[in-house]
Amino acid sequence: MTATGAAPARTYRNHARPAWRRALLNREAAIIAILVIVYVVSLAVVPNFSGPLTITYLLRDVAPILLIALPMTLIIVTEEIDLSVASVVGLSSVLTGLLTQAGVPFLWAAVVAVLAGALAGVLNGFLVTVVGLPSLAVTIGTLALFRGIAVGLLGTTAITEFPEEWTSFARSNIPGTPVPTIMVAFAVLAVVFAVVLHFTPFGRALFAIGLNKEAAAFSGIDVGRSKFLLFVASGAVSAFAGVYFTLLYSNARGDNAMGLELQIIAAVLLGGVSIFGGRGAMHGVIAGVLLIGTLGSALRLANVTSDIINVITGLLLVFSVISSSLLAWVHDRRAAAIGRRRGVSAPSSRTP
Template identity: 65%
Template sequence: MSTATLDRPDRAVRTYPAYSKPLWRRALLTREFAVIATVVAVVFYSNANVPNFDGPLTMYYLFLDIAPILLIALPMTMIIITGEIDLSVASVMGLSSALIGVLHADAGLSIPVAAVLAIAIGAVCGAFNGFLVAYVGLPSLAVTIGTLALYRGIAVGLLGTKAITDFPEEWTDLAKERIFGDGTSYPTILIPFVVLLVIFVWLLHFSAFGRGVYEIGLNDEAAHFSGVDVERTKLLLFVLSGAVSAFAGLYFTLRFGSARGDNANGLELQVIAAVLLGGVSIFGGRGALHGVIAGVVLIGVISSAMRLQGETVNVINIVIGALLVFSVIATTLLGWAQAFLAHRRAPAPRPGATP
């Protein structure tokens, strides 16, 4: 996906006049805050109307379910802000799962050593994607569709149709353990997620590297002339995506106690949906991590509440898909409305003035 340079409605919020508005308006009247407010409203509604939704087990399994999406959404947000995309993340998860199973069961390596090797190979997979996109100049959509099939094929080739399940209990229990003991809603996977969240928030929102990410998304050619190393930035983002996806594959394997080549099949669509729902522009140049986290939680809360009400997976997917389409349409309509109002407020040219 190449960086767009045309005028688009969702780019209106990036103009300098927008930054002259009061801080409270820039903070509250945003798509990200709208998603956060929607999460709060859905949680309150579910607590009041969905049986057992407010129980500790519901929140516990909610966090367990959305943990891989939360993890992968961090680098995916930055990649999409640059105007690129990575569709191979779920396949890297499956490859990581297969590698951990083979390295532990067949090669006799301990779980920590197998995990480090799997994460390193995940980073190599991301580097391969990034090299083809950043230095060869191929579109990321085409590249990662290809590597989606490639990495998944390698994963399935390593294990075939069998599953490896003989993992040490201390590691499978750790993946499902709670931070503050039984009766609480917070699994231990939230600890590495929070650590990674702090790192990515700093990278994207408080560093020169993050400013370069936004500049690339707005116009990669202009970013290059302003001193941003466009190729190296994109390569690093894909490396981070591969490494984090492999770590998510480790968690997925230990949580379910099963290493399979088809683990996490189709998860990349849930990650991308959550990122776009959280306010990141598919055209690049716009987005924030707090909106993305809210988008992931919103999808998780809606899915959990509907499951408790006995809805089928197909119905849940229809609702989530409709919500995503509505959010994209609403953003476009809002951009058009802002452009129309700005045009209406512009002073009329004086008679006889040169146009």
Template identity: 45%
Template sequence: MNQARTRRLTQTIRWELILAVLLLIAVTGGRILSPDFLTLANWTNLLANFVEIAFLTLPLTLIIITKEIDLSVASVLGLSSSLLGLLWQAGWPMPLVLICCLIAGGLAGLLNGFLIVQFRLPSLAVTIGTLTLFRGFSFVLLGDKAVADFPPEYSNLGFGTVGFLPIPFVVFGVLAVVTAVLVHATPFGRTLFAIGGNETAARFSGVRIRWTKLILFTLSGLTSALAGIVYTFRFMSSRADNGTGFELSALAVVFLGGVSVVGGKGTVGGVFLSLLLIGVIDNALTLVDVSNEVLTIVTGSLLIASIILPNLLSQLRERVRSRQGAAVRASMAQSVPQNPS
């Protein structure tokens, strides 16, 4: 068990090192492309622009480690934003509105988890369905209209700063640290890797798989609802289509961060580096007026690369191990004395 954990950690550290080098190259390239790239104002803008996607990556990391997936995160974000606008327009006090949004997100995630664990349905199929369902509810709540008359004091929740760091990014940083500790330093985290590595063996070991997945999907809904609140206050606008397509960007970040698409591998640190890497690339291209179409192509390319590159690296390691093993066996065979005839 300890050897397996050490091997997994060693492999991940190597991938994180690659991400760190790529991030350094991207920062250097951004500095070359634009003199404004390294300014504090630009970095405040850079960190603020992907903070909602950052929130979505946290629950996705945990869920994908267990060999599941949640494609409904962006739709829950939109549902939370729509509910916020509807209840505020109806005259509800803002603290109660925010609580209701979080509860709605938690219930949406709970529904995903219930369908998956109770009826043993594949999470891919379930969350494709609820992706459409929750987005449909958003349009039922608000239609095509936008709500924008929010109290100005709540704008800090969207784009206030602590120094040059956006307040939402600080909140994300705290949640990321908590998530990292949970995943890499607690029995619960070991449970996630056990489920993703071999669910049958984990079940026979007494792991409460159903409850674990139910908790993960509920947390995913809560975090997505929080992202919806942040998005609404960052733009001071509640719309049913808020966050459309964010699930693809979040998945690109998670997979590029080294979380295995087949489960059982990954770290929060790798996802954080991947998040910064994609954010830096997007920001640098935006500074030189690259069109949205090109940015979309870049995101799609990164999503493909995020799946292919870790697998290629894993295959390369396996080949090296096989050759080393063959060399050791050949050496041992040569060292064995031959019996005299």
């Protein structure tokens, strides 16, 4: 508690350290280092991991996670969450399949699916920012709602007929490389989201909201509008990922991407975004996604079952939350010790 009896304020980390230490001695750099180590070890010990198609299939598999992790990062930075993203992927897949089956040109079917995803985000954003409901409760509800609509529209059947030029495009690589073409779209979106988060007033406002939304509102930030836009972006990007998912596997089903939200949230938190909001970096999130994808690919090639891989993903999620809290505790203890030596009371922080 402070001298006035108010709750301790959440603050950014002390930036008195040299720039090279801030750049290299942080969670994001650690995740990148672990990613490199896991990749090198997998090359050395996992059969067939060094094959020419490993990079291609790995990036194809993680592409939907990479895409959805971009808006999810911004949402969690504001201390909110969107658990409905995988259901939006399934709903987008079903809409794309049904419209294509009905004779609608595929491009227009995809546009409608993305717009439907944006409308799903509008519903989430309205319930969270206008009605004032907790995002955890809202998106658990819409997770079931959107999945139910998807399964209700298509039942237990699947649509597998899609235009050959589009499925071939979804499975194609950048000429002369093993990198899938979808990575071009991801790179563009990643640059946009990274610039917005780290180099614009809007991005600084998101960090301020995550640290203390009341203080952010008093400083003139439209908290509700900012969060609303993030949920709409999350819905639209999730729907786009659903269109890609459908083309990649030539399969539109209501249960597509079931459970994908666990991998997305695990990757975002593993990449250094604080579940308490106010902290995160886009490069750390991308490294977190690639780490989970590389680990999963290596384990599958080593004949580890999907159940065990899911257990490992869950453990990584728990580790991400615990490690963030532990680092915050260590930071607070260190700040308190420095404050005692200087004879002043150091503010507490819930973010490392």
